[in-house]
Amino acid sequence: MNVYMDNGAARSVDPRVLEEMMPYFSDKYGNPSSFHGKGFDAQGAMKEARERVASLIGAESSEIIFTSSATESNNLGIFGAMRRYKKKGNRIVISKIEHISIMNIVKGLNREGFETEYIPVDDQGIIELGELDELINDETILVSVMAANGEIGTIQPIKKVADAAHEHGALFHTDATAAAGQMSIDVSDTSIDLMSLSSNDLYGPKGVGALYMRKGVRVRPMMLGGGQENGLRSGSENIPGMVGMGKAAELVLKEMKVESERLTGLRDTLIKGLVETIPESYLNGHPTERLPNNANVRFSYIEGESLILSLDQLGIQVSSGSACTAKTLEPSHVLRALGLKHEEAHGSLVFTLGRDNSKEHVEYLIQQMPDVVSRLRVMSPLTPEELR
Amino acid sequence: MMYSETVLDHFRNPRNVGEIEDADGVGTVGNPVCGDMMSVYIKVEDDKIADIKFRTFGCGAAIATTSMTTELAKGKTLDEAMEITRKDVADELGGLPPVKMHCSNLAADALHEAIEDYRKKKGE
Numbered sequence: 305m306n307v308y309m310d311n312g313a314a315r316s317v318d319p320r321v322l323e324e325m326m327p328y329f330s331d332k333y334g335n336p337s338s339f340h341g342k343g344f345d346a347q348g349a350m351k352e353a354r355e356r357v358a359s360l361i362g363a364e365s366s367e368i369i370f371t372s373s374a375t376e377s378n379n380l381g382i383f384g385a386m387r388r389y390k391k392k393g394n395r396i397v398i399s400k401i402e403h404i405s406i407m408n409i410v411k412g413l414n415r416e417g418f419e420t421e422y423i424p425v426d427d428q429g430i431i432e433l434g435e436l437d438e439l440i441n442d443e444t445i446l447v448s449v450m451a452a453n454g455e456i457g458t459i460q461p462i463k464k465v466a467d468a469a470h471e472h473g474a475l476f477h478t479d480a481t482a483a484a485g486q487m488s489i490d491v492s493d494t495s496i497d498l499m500s501l502s503s504n505d506l507y508g509p510k511g512v513g514a515l516y517m518r519k520g521v522r523v524r525p526m527m528l529g530g531g532q533e534n535g536l537r538s539g540s541e542n543i544p545g546m547v548g549m550g551k552a553a554e555l556v557l558k559e560m561k562v563e564s565e566r567l568t569g570l571r572d573t574l575i576k577g578l579v580e581t582i583p584e585s586y587l588n589g590h591p592t593e594r595l596p597n598n599a600n601v602r603f604s605y606i607e608g609e610s611l612i613l614s615l616d617q618l619g620i621q622v623s624s625g626s627a628c629t630a631k632t633l634e635p636s637h638v639l640r641a642l643g644l645k646h647e648e649a650h651g652s653l654v655f656t657l658g659r660d661n662s663k664e665h666v667e668y669l670i671q672q673m674p675d676v677v678s679r680l681r682v683m684s685p686l687t688p689e690e691l692r
Numbered sequence: 693m694m695y696s697e698t699v700l701d702h703f704r705n706p707r708n709v710g711e712i713e714d715a716d717g718v719g720t721v722g723n724p725v726c727g728d729m730m731s732v733y734i735k736v737e738d739d740k741i742a743d744i745k746f747r748t749f750g751c752g753a754a755i756a757t758t759s760m761t762t763e764l765a766k767g768k769t770l771d772e773a774m775e776i777t778r779k780d781v782a783d784e785l786g787g788l789p790p791v792k793m794h795c796s797n798l799a800a801d802a803l804h805e806a807i808e809d810y811r812k813k814k815g816e
Contacts, residue, residue: 607727609751613695613703635727647724683709683755685731685747686724 307620307665311597311658312454312482317548318507318659324551325509328544336541337530346543353550357514360506360553361480361499362490369515369533370546374481375405376526377500377515380537381477382409384523385446385498386418392473393443399423399431399460400641401453403479407637423449427643428590429458436468444474451489451499454482455638455654456589457598466495475521481505485556486564486595497521503545507659508552512545567596567657570666574655575599577670582677583691588639588652597657602639605687606680607650614676620669623654647686695752696786702756707763710745717813719805721798728754728795732762732802736810741765741773746799753788753796757781761799770807776800 328349334342336350354365371377386396398410400422410420421439423431431449440447447469452459466476477498480489485506491499498521503512517523517536529538571594578601579585588600603611608624615622634640635649644652655669681687695703715733722729728750735743744766748758760781765773778800782788788797 605749607750607754610703610755613700613752617704646726650724650727683706683747684749685720685729686749 309655310621310623312656321548321551325544325548349547353546356550356554360557371513373513374500374502377513378405381498381515387524388522389445392445395419395444397421397439397447399449401638429456440472446475448477451478451480451483452595456600457594458589459593463494503549506552506556509548512549564596574666599655602652605684618672698786699756702759703752706759708745712745717806717810719802721802730758730802732806734806753792757797758799
């Protein structure tokens with residue numbers, strides 16, 4: 305059996321999405337800037353794609369800028385707004401558990417003379433709302449807090465953060481990469497000013513993302529050239545990619561309610577099945593304020609990469625917050641922010657479920673996991689005798 | 693990042709796992725904070741490593757390198773075993789990904805510590 309539970313890292317492209325994209329590689333390859341039939345076809349496709357992405361988040365299509373990835377959207381939204389509104393102050397406020405792209409963007413901003421304040425999180429990964437008053441002030445240009453964390457699954461009270469930002473005249477950006485398609489996010493309900501989205505997380509193609517930018521908000525472009533995407537993202541448009549993201553957004557919006565309920569059921573079975581049968585295993589993140597597709601479980605005395613390798617042998621693909629699978633040697637900053645010790649963070653696994661996962665997959669995992677854990681625990685010098 | 697077939701083999705079927713209760717020497721290197729920790733236990737007879745076992749906490753490379761180190765050391769004289777380097781272990785495994793060379797390839801050090809421990813106990 306092959307059980308892929310690493311949908312946070314990469315997803316398959318929905319066959320209906322792929323089908324919709326195909327003609328834009330072969331027949332309808334025009335450039336939307338061209339003033340002829342092929343160009344008009346491309347223009348029409350782009351317009352529809354923009355509308356579909358806008359519908360997913362309750363936005364208007366003029367508020368959607370296509371990019372190459374959520375990382376690019378984060379760069380354009382955050383760098384772009386900070387540089388554009390420099391006169392207002394010099395501060396950006398983000399949570400301690402933002403995606404690595406945002407952690408590195410603020411380092412870049414700090415080199416430009418901006419200052420960053422970090423909002424701490426509690427031991428289940430929810431940001432400390434009580435700290436907002438202290439951290440956000442009139443010097444704050446932008447506050448960025450993710451809608452939900454892709455690693456530990458915790459959903460953030462972003463509406464409250466947006467309100468706190470607006471009280472000080474600051475903009476609010478949210479990275480909705482992990483959340484979009486899993487839960488409904490409406491930009492008008494939540495007063496979001498900027499939001500980053502990824503296509504692949506919606507079962508669309510890789511290499512496409514979008515930035516939502518509320519009407520009236522301005523950013524400095526990062527990519528200069530022919531003035532595509534309203535001058536904010538130059539470069540000939542990736543029409544097949546946009547079409548794919550648009551179709552993916554449309555499908556995910558239609559199917560989200562049923563699919564999220566199904567995944568929540570699988571998720572809870574998975575968490576219960578692991579935590580209750582394997583001694584000294586614990587859930588990371590919040591038990592209920594969590595993405596329907598995310599389970600993050602920590603196993604004491606063993607290390608994540610060796611767990612991943614062992615599971616891969618059994619046809620189960622998962623991910624970890626462990627140092628050893630990353631390019632750096634530090635364990636996940638997200639797990640550290642929860643207050644976990646290095647050695648605890650090392651033994652965590654991330655299971656991100658997707659459309660292809662079934663009850664049988666979860667049962668197979670629950671059945672295999674105890675042996676995998678105990679084999680590694682037998683080898684580990686840290687394991688107490690009673691667990692060997 | 694990919695592991696060689698030999699690394700995977702030693703990860704899947706590690707040689708000499710365990711602990712020697714009345715070991716003549718024990719060496720432990722690394723620590724759980726950095727994610728890798730290994731203990732090597734030796735039994736010495738006629739100045740040779742008669743038996744060797746290990747326990748490792750860590751990634752695939754950490755487990756494979758310790759397993760390989762015990763294989764290389766078994767039956768060798770103590771002086772020969774002291775000559776085994778981290779590079780020897782990595783070479784025997786068909787190479788290691790660069791990021792693993794320093795953090796996870798500590799088993800030779802654990803072996804040397806175990807030998808030194810034995811020699812110290814013997815009063816050499």
